[in-house]
Amino acid sequence: MHIMEGFLPAGHALAWTCVSAPFVVLGARSMKRILAERPEARLNIAASAGFTFVLSALKLPSVSGSCSHPTGTALGAMQFGPGIMAVIGAIVLLFQALLLAHGGLSTLGANIFSMAIAGPWVAFGVWKLAGRLGAPAALAVFLSAFLGDLSTYLVTSFQLALAFPDAQSGFGGAFAKFAGIFAITQLPLAVAEGLVTVVVMNALQARNVQVEGAKA
């Protein structure tokens, strides 16, 4: 889902950076507060960061014949709220932009918005909603990770379509084209991410470790 360096006009790049920056700052504050109030959360935050590091490094094949990677941002968002994932996601994306030439510094704001803000917020919202509707914990975790992952890629398509509308069909046509690339590839990968997230959430929650908002 990385928008590559230079592939957003300067105005768009700047605008997304301005949109993302406050989320990262507030996320850092939220993380600081969680660590001060519950020092034992340290371990699960580390695990959530580790999960995002692993999953976003795995480029997996998909039925569309191209490769993409999961995001892993739902795990932390469900346990600690979406704020901390803005910070963790920003670190992962910065690492990839600086060392791997995946994404870039100019597009960092846009990439942070799709992977580290929009995805986690959707994941968190779905998790809360599913819990309120009485869904079983495993189903809630699955839906949260699945939709969080997918939404990241839809936001990337939205960002690209906004910057590069189609000459004939405008924004809508461009969005359909980019979503055709990203979302179709991502669909099976998002299902796989949902399944793996259920297992990891189980492993973290096992043996009476209370997870905020969890029912099981």
Added chain:
Amino acid sequence: MSARANSLLLGLAALIIAAPLILNPTGQFGGTDDAASEVVTSSHPAYEKWTGPLWQPSKEMEGLLFALQAAFGAGLLGYVIGRRHGRSGK
């Protein structure tokens, strides 16, 4: 959930990832990032990239760095789950 349910879920995830390689053995499996960039270049040929990456690793180096990223993440995750498991075993 039981260990059996966990194995079942992981197996299913592995199947989803492996399926494309079996169903479409001749596929290119290029990155979607590159595919999107190509769409931009072909639909907006006048667009000029105004900046580029500071540093571009070679293919081999890229593999190394991705492996490091995954290893670091897996290490962290494994450490925490292992600690939980160890503590609860007492």
